[in-house]
Amino acid sequence: MCKRSMEPLEQMDSRLTLRILPYLVGVIAWLSGxxxxxxxxxxxxxxxxxxxxxxxxxxxxxxRQQQALEAAEKESQPEHPPP
Structure with a gap:
């Protein structure tokens, strides 16, 4: 997660926040799946x-997606190939 501390409310620029709000909403939707x-x-x-x-x-x-694909491939391969 974001490790930077939050700015005090009195120092926040509300105009900046409103301009990037649609982007922030999109990021939150992505993070929540x-x-x-x-x-x-x-x-x-x-x-x-x-x-x-x-x-x-x-x-x-x-x-995570790559690891899931590799795990699925590993499970689909037989443990002992036929002789």
Whole structure:
């Protein structure tokens, strides 16, 4: 998860938050399993730590899918091939 501490409310820029809100909603939907992936268009205003977090999660998802495929292939192969 995102390890950066949250900014105090009085320091938050509500205009920035509103401009990137559709992107944030898309990321939350993806993380909760309601979307195939994060939104394709990333607003320029998205903070770098959030971009890094989304990229890390995408790599982790690809790794999980690859491991699931490898496990399925391993299960489908017979343990002892016929002589």
């Amino acid at each position: 309601k979307a195939e992936g994060p939104p394709k268009k990333v607003p320029l205003l998205v903070p770098e730590h959030l971009r890094v977090f989304v990229a890390d999660e995408q790599r982790a998802e690809q790794r």
